[in-house]
Amino acid sequence: MTISQASRLLSPEEIAVRAGHQVEFLRLPQAFDLFSSREARLRQVAHDHAMRDFLLFAADIAHAQHVALQSFPTVSLPDTAALEAAAMAGKPALPAPLWPRDPQWIAVLRKMLEGMLPAMQTQEAAGTVIRNVLQLTDQEIEQQADRLLNNIMFGLDMAAAPLIAAGLQVYWVHMVTAVQKAHGADRTAPFGRTDDATRCPCCGSLPTASISRIDADGTYRYVHCSLCSAQWHVVRIKCTHCEGTKGIHYQSLQAEEVSSAAAKKEAIEAETCDECGHYLKIVRMERNQVVEPVADDLASLTLDLLVSEAGFQRHGINLMLLFGDPEAPETDPGGGH
Incomplete structure (x- = not known):
């Protein structure tokens, strides 16, 4: 496989804006369908994929997340004064590194993992990782969560990280939806623009990928929060x-034997920036109505490797799926995997 690259002219989106x-x-x-849609896409892309076992394990995690989210217990949420203060300061209302986590999130995580164990009988390695996380104390889980939310690789258990992250994702999705529900008819209140447009306006986390969405007025790009x-x-x-x-260039994987003129446009691309040297898929x-940012990001790891090279x-x-050196004392807080 090779990388094909294309620059773009002004799009209808930019013209409209x-x-x-x-x-x-x-x-x-x-x-009601965030994690179930992710699970369905993961199972679809796992077919004949080199990372099939891992993608199916990720699908099992997404299933457990969906179940947990439907009956998440009551947790502490920011009050009106805190929400207004965050908005005035241009900060996210539920900042991931700073938010005082409710102990209930660990209880939900443990229930999720216990529910996954019966399906792991034929996946010995995955079952071992789940049992290892269940044996951690609440304090040890919180320490791992702190490293995850601050993007610190040093001391992070790379095997356990996706499971602990899954619990954090369910917790933050619940909080965002609960805060919004408390504000009634407004679909996005009290969340809005913040001073850092490169991070999530709700929790301040880095994105996983972006997605071009289709609506009645056209196609628009949205950036998808990792948390x-x-x-x-x-x-x-x-x-x-x-x-x-x-x-700005768009790069994708193309089969070498297919000419660029005849090649079907890929649904997954890497948007690269020559100015700062960064990219995001x-x-x-x-091009494919069933794409899902997290699932398709996992399934296109080869593109990450080639763009990184x-x-x-x-x-x-x-x-x-995190990459990094858990022994390294320092990491780039702006980096990803």
């Missing part, structure tokens, strides 16, 4: 790391 068209800025996660799964609008041909608009619903650094992270 510049003309004053009002694009919905924020799309909050939908608890709470909120999606916020960022126009295309704009770097999600440095916010520059120069030197984009999944395109106009070309000298680009990822802006973002997929909490289901």
Whole structure:
């Protein structure tokens, strides 16, 4: 496989935005189908995939997340004063590294993992990792969660990380949806724009990927949060790391034997920036309506490897598959996997 690269002219999205068209800025996660849709896509892309076993394990995690989210217990949420203060300061309302986590999230995580164990009888390695996490104390789990939410690789248990991250994702999705529900008819209140457009406006986390979504007015690009799964609008041909608009290219995997003229356009591409040297993948619903940012990001690891070999650094992270040196004392807080 090779990387095909293409620059883009101004898209209809940029033209519409510049003309004053009002694009919905924020799309909050939908608890009823967020993780079930992810599970379905993971099982679909796992077919004949080199990472089949891992993708199916990720699908099992997504299933457990869906079940847990449907009956999440009551947890502490920010009050009106805290929400207003965050909005005035241009900060996320539920900041991942700073939010005082409710102990209930660990109870939900343990229940999730216990529920997964019966299906792991034929997956010895996965079952061992689950049992190891269940044997951790609450304090040890919290320490691992702190490292995950602060993007610290030093001391992070790389095998346990996806499971602990799965519990954190369910917790943050629940909080975002619960806060929104408390504000009634407004679909996104009290969340809105923050001072850092490169991170999630709800929890301040890095993105996993972006997705071009189709609606009645056209196709628009949203960036998908790695933690709470909120999606916020960022126009295309704009770097999600440095916010520059120069030197933006789209790179994808193409079979060597297929000419560029005859090749079908890939639904998954890497948007690279020559100015800052970062990239983030984009999944395109106009080319495949069932793409899902987390699932398709996992299934396109080869694209990450080739773009990284070309000298680009990822802006973002997929909490289901982390890369890094757990022995290294220092990491780049702006990096991903």
